[in-house]
Every structure is written in C-alpha cells, then in structure tokens.
Amino acid sequence: MTISSNDFIAQSVVALQEAERLRTRKELGKHMPALRTRAVEEFGDFEGLREHVANVRQHALDNLDYYLPQFEQQAIDNGNQVHYARTGAELNDLVLSICQRHNARKIAKGKSMVTEETELNHHLERAGLEVVETDLGEYIIQQAGETPSHIVGPALHKPEAEIRELFLDKHPLGPRELEDPPAMVEEARSVLREHFLSADVGIVGANALIAENGYSLLVTNEGNGDLCANLPNILIVCTTMERVLPRARDAAALVRLLTRSTTGQSISCYTSYYSGPRRQDDIDGPLETHYVLLDNKRSDILASDYKDMLQCMRCGACLNHCPVYIGAGGHAYGSVYQGPMGSVLTPLLSSLEESHTLPSACTTCGRCAEVCPANIPLPDLLRDLRHDESRSKLGSGRWRVSMKLHAWVSQHPRLYQLLTGLGVRTLHRMGRRRGGFSRLPFASGWTQERDFPAPQKDTFMHQYRKQAAQDE
C-alpha cells in the first residue's frame, strides 16, 4: 500500500476532483441508505434484534476464553485443523506452509477482509503461487492492481468503461463488444469457472464461527465462496477470533442484521455453513480443511476502552451513510478498512502515529452509529481516539495550543467578554456593509471555501448588560 492514512486530507481533495467517481459515490450515498431503511422497516423490531445480537456478542467476547476453545474442540472433532496466528505475518506463513505442503500452484480465494489486512496475496505470489480472487469486485481490483475502496464493494470506484477496458485487456478472448454489465459479468463468470476447477486450494473468510458445533458461516451473493470451499481439495478459512458466537441460532440472528445493513436484502443469495472435510458419504467437498484464526492486536483491543469495535460485522453501512466517506472515497483512508469503522480500526490495528488524521475525518454527525447493526458508538470511539492523539501530541501543535488557550480564556469570563467584545465590534465594523468576509487571515480554513458571515453589532453579553443598566 502506497497511500498513507495520514495523507487523508490531500487524498480526499484529489478524490473530490474526480467528478465521475464522486457522482457514483453520491448515488451510492443516496441508494444504499434507502435500501437499508426499507429493509429495516419491513423487518419490524430491528432495534430489538440489534440489541439482542449485541448482547450475545458482548457475552461471547466477555467469555472468549470459554467459547474459543469450545469452537476449536468442536471444529477438531469435525475433522478440521485449527491454527492461531498472533500477527498478519504468522497468518501468511501458516497459509503458505499449508499450500506448500500440498504442492499447491493455484489458489482460488473468496472475499476476505482478514487476508486483505495481512496482504496474504502478495505473500503467496512472492512464493510463486497463483492467487485468483473470485469475488467479482475483488477480481476486478486484482486485475487492475488496485486496493479495495469499500469493505463490501471493493471495486465501487471503478466506472463501467474502465472495467470493460480492463477485461478486454486482461482476458485473451479475441475481439468482442462487452456492451453492457451483464456481458462483462458473464465473461468474468466463465473465466473464473476455469480457475475454480483448476485451483488446488480454496481460501475463504467467515462471517461467524459457531462454538456449539464448530461450524463457520459465510454469506455471499455470487456463490463464489461455496465454489472456493467445495471444489479444491484443500480449504483454508481465514478469520479472526472475535467472530465466535455461542450458538447456531446466534449466527442466524446475525445474518438477519448483516444482510439488511449491507445491501438491504432480507437474506444473502448464498448463506453457507461449513462443517469440515468431506465425509465418507459426501459427494463433494474438500479433503482437508483448516481454520487460521488471526489475532493481530485484537486481544489488545479486547482489553482496551475500544472493545466495542470488536462487535463490527463488516457490513459497510457506516460507509454508505457517512458523508465524509462519500466525499473522500475509500482510497483516501489509505487502509483496507474505510469510513467510520476504518477510522477507528486502522489506528487500532496499525498505530495512531501512522493514522492519527483518520479520527478527525468525521463531523461526529452520528449517522453511522444510528445505522450500525452492532450498536458501536463510532463517534464516541473516534473522539476518544482524538483524545489519545491529543495526549500523545501527534496532531497539529497549533490546534492543540489554541484549544488550551481557548479553554483558559473561557475560564476567565471578564477577560473572555473583553476579548470577544473587541473582536466582534471590529469584525462588525469591517463586515456590516457587505454582510460577510470572503477572506479573513485568522480563519483561512473557513474562508477558503465559504464566506464568513459578519457578526451583528456587538456581543450579546455587552448588549444585554447595557440594556439592563438602562432599565435600572
């Protein structure tokens, strides 16, 4: 990844100038919330379901030392092998060693944010393996050599024409039209089908791990996850420990929240539970199955004031509802996780030093928390990260000092009223005729984009005091 999270502001300015992509994001920002709203209203007591699932997940997180070993034991009893990775590098090494043990040459991958986080593809490719992303969006950005711009729709930033050019360039299928999206999807489908059939290893993620039976849950709309999981001889499920839920019914409840929040669907096209390797009477399925469970600082998050963030189910609703994400686009965040959830998660998974600009990329409008199916208080967490930033003096010194000064002056009402009175009367005299200022030297951040309305003739406090004196 070349874009740093601390370049957010500069990157967002670039993104605002890309008119077509901005228009697409604004459409997304209109339609996705509308789809979600309709699905939530049709469901009825969405609030009750949300609270129920949040309580269940909180319980599971609070008792991870019980449910994680239970999941592990059940999964082993089902014939799976279970591995733990403390870091992204450990996950990458574990996956590579499994592939190498089986002399694998080609990997078919389902959509997995965890492996985006660990940059698994690079690791496998450096070792000479061929990795094919099979989720359409992931496939497009893999072909284009780009990174995801949205955790659910990784290629949302790509206009139709670019995808057409990309397919014409990358698929050696001779001259053809690819006149519309269905034609492009059909082409990707036939190209991918060959990869599914020839892959040695399938890698998928998981939306939940079920402790009581050792199953994992995966939702997709394209069915590519099931093909990755069932056609190759080896299956590796890469996920993280906080996906554990106590019971199968909890996973079912989670799906109800997840799909409505993600795409406004009452259920995804494919909702699959994986138990383990092919049994004697099964007609298909992998011969060997592995779980690789990544920590990568999640234990630290669990022990911190940010543990609510572990409830995130990666639905993308906060991105779709965030006006800052819509303006800035996903790539500005310099992270595989974008929008409000990304601005919390990126500093926690990397470091605040590398990404302290992200928590400020938010007006704390609260629309994200309003729609978050996991009830995560995202604006509070973002503000708390700003608190960490402030304490470790990472951000702009000028802002920090001016806040201190402002607080100090505000604690001295007479001085405060003297200074504000002087400032306001001066600004009023200068601006009353025009009504505002197109440039002000001390507010260039404001006047760069908007005029500054001139104040009325004096502060309220001075006017009120004078009026009270006259009345007496």
Place this chain on the structure above:
Amino acid sequence: MYWSFDLTPTQGVVDHLAATVILALSATPLRLVQQKDSQPRMSESQQPQASQRFQVHLFVTCLADLFRPSIAFNSIALLEEAGCDVTVPMSQTCCGQPGYNTGDYEATVPLAKQFIATFEGADYVVAPSGSCAGMITHHYPRILEGQWHERALDLAARTFELTQFLSEVAGLKRPIEQRSDVGSVTYHDSCAGLRELGIQTQPRHLLNTLCRADLKEMERTDVCCGFGGTFCAKMPELSANMASDKLEMAQASGATTLAGGDLGCLMNLAGRAKREGIEIEVRHIAELLAGDLATPAIGESSQS
C-alpha cells in the same frame, strides 16, 4: 464583492485561537439512538405547577453571543411569551465543545465544572442550540467523575434545547391572529439535536403553530451539513462539498428560507451559499418563531 481582508498569510497561534473560538463549536456528537430514552428527565412531581412561572436560565451559547445576539434576544422573547422568568447568568462563556471534540478532554473538564457551577441553581437551562444542549446532557456526564458526574446528571435532567423546551415543557401557544407570515421554510435537522436529543418534530410543530409558515421538506434532511466544529476548518474541501449538497437539496425544496437550530451549521451554510451565489435566506429558528424578519438573514448586509 465581499469585504476582502488580506494580511500576512501565515497562521500563528493567535490566528488559530481566533479561528477556534469562532469556528470550533461543533454541531455534532452522538449517542446511540436508543439511549435517548435513558436521558434523565424530571419526574412529574418535580415539574413546577401550572400556576408557577418557569424559572429559566438562558445559556446564550458562544456563537450566538459573538455572531448573532438576535438569536438570544428572540429566545428570551419566546421564553417570556411562554410564561418564563428568564435569567442570563453573566459569567457564562463556552460549554467546552471545541476542546472536547478535538479530543482535549483535560481542557474541557474545568469548563464543564464551571458551567455546572454557573447554572445548577436554575430550574431549567435552555440553549438555542442542539449541540450545546447535547454537550451538557450527554457529554458532561461522560467526562466527569464522582460527585461532578452526579451534578452533571442532575443538571442534564433540567437542560433543554429551545424548541424542545417551548413545545414539550412550556407548551407555548399563540392565537391565530398573532401568527406572522414567515414565508416558505425548509428545516435542516442539525445532527446533535436530531440524534442526541431527538429534535425533529418540535421545530416543525412550532413553525406551524406559532407562525404562518409554508413548510417544505427537503430530501435527506438528516444528513450532516459539513460544519462539524473544527472539521470545517481542518478539512474545508470535504466540508464544503457537504454544504453544497445540503444547499442543493434546500433549493430543490422550493423554500426561500433555510432554517435550523444550530448557528454553527447555519453560518456554514450561509457562508457557502454566499460563496456559491446561491439565493436562500438562512435563519435561526428562534428568529422565525419570534417573527423577527427585520434582522438581516445570516451573512446579509446590515446596512440598507
């Protein structure tokens, strides 16, 4: 042409202080929606009898104090019309939102304590701003501990945003013949008021019952205008993009006035409208409810 002022382009600490004082009053925060109900409120028995007059202390808010005193004067007029005795504590300054929203909780705590000490003698505290009222009701308890936490909760239970107080507590009514025509109005729901305090129906109800207003709803009125306190100065391009979207929707509603309950949002929108040459009058709800159309709209010339 607007009055143009170009001194040294360098931004020093003093510049930032000024910018902060002026811009930083965030119109934002948030608590989960379902926690609205958990916000402490007075029980029936605690509420003053109908025969008593409401003893209200007005929190002017620093933006209204500095930039638009007419909001505070109109708020006083409305509260008095609703049968309140209004006191303006003269030692009030700022509730501490700028520091709080930039993460400087340490600088905010003394301001929160100062605010509580200044206002806790009141039966009711009323502020013509959702974000300032939300700061007191939702965020003071969050950053204060021990006895101060208890005092914060106690004050939170008696603190209201203006339209919330006028409609839910004071029940202000006005005879039809005294209702003035305020033209066609579209109302922008400021984020903190909407999501922390549940303010949505109250201003519209008041516009319909205290004035003759032609209410025109714009699309997606719940989307942020891009003010966000220091956000608008730290990330001006993103902020302006949001303000332009909001103005476009306001214009599409066909209303000639864009009203709201938070001056920060309104200054952002009025300033952006001026910059873009968009013709729409931007006003605080208190001015409309009091029928004060004589005061020039936000950003308009005060000399005819």
